[in-house]
Amino acid sequence: MTEADQAGRPTEPTEPGGVTDTAGGKGDPRRRRRIAVLLAVAAFAYLLDLGSKLLVVAHLEHHDPVEVFGTWLQLDVIRNRGAAFGIGEAMTIVFTVIAAAVIVAIARIARKLYSLPWAIALGLLLGGAFGNLTDRLFRSPGGFEGGVVDFIATPHFAVFNLADSAIVCGGFLIVVLSFRGLDPDGTIHKD
Template sequence: MHGARSWRGARLVVFWVICVLAVLVDQVTKAAVRASLIPGQPQEFIPGVLELSFVKNTGAAFSIGEGAGPVFIVFAVVVLAFGIWLVWSHDGLPMPLVVSVACVCGGGVGNMIDRMFFGYVTDFFATTFMDFPVFNVADIFVTVGIVVSVILYLVMVDAPASAAEASARTGEAASTGVGDRQDA
């Protein structure tokens, strides 16, 4: 039992470190954008690829749900609570999943802070090589966390079936005598 508690402690430490780092990086970059850029006046960052363009987003990802800030704040709190519960209560949770959940939670909190203090989310990365909504560091954390979580889920769902199949094949090999050494 002691091992499970120490593993839980390690998961929680990793979760909180990543979550806090995501919020810090997100908030520092947004503060820099608010201090140095003027909305509607993009600055070239990586020529032909990316520009910095200060956008006040009152919606969610890709400006969906304009003006529904309070709903998104509640949603972010629910996601954070779910993430904490998941990491705390599931002793067998693999560390990569802990990291991906922390990324989602940290990004969600970063955008929630903007909504609570400014009434909008500060977006600033604008792709110039393709038409794509303006986004921020929190959005990157959320997107990467969700993509990694989905991939891990698909791998974990498939893994038990593969393990069962391998076990069945091993059992068949043992019953047929395949691989048994016969000294005559």
């Protein structure tokens, strides 16, 4: 939460260490840089996910699993219409709506983004959400019901993809930032 002056008006966000941002507003170069980082991380995560899915579908789908590290790590292509562990396969449209809602929420948070770690975390979430949303929209049978391409298989765990990994890493980073008291606007709060 931003600080307020003696008259109760909100002041600009402060950097960790108490430095006040005096530029503020939409034209603030620091905020634009944070949004650029968010978008760059999102684009990188999305393109890496999309490229990996295109490769595994073209070369590994309908084949036996490829052992990378014995049975500890394999590449095994499946189409997942549900959530993690294949849960909720009949609710594909719901997962599509949730992914779209995450994208909208990130866009809203980005309007007040001054924190570099938050930009990275939100970029990972955004790239991962777009990666899986692309599958839901454009993979068979399409129309918000497409199956997500999962291909990273470990023993006793779900088969997942790079978008899932980006979402988990971004979510973990958000939890860490929240526990440390760092808000997306760059302020530090103590609870």
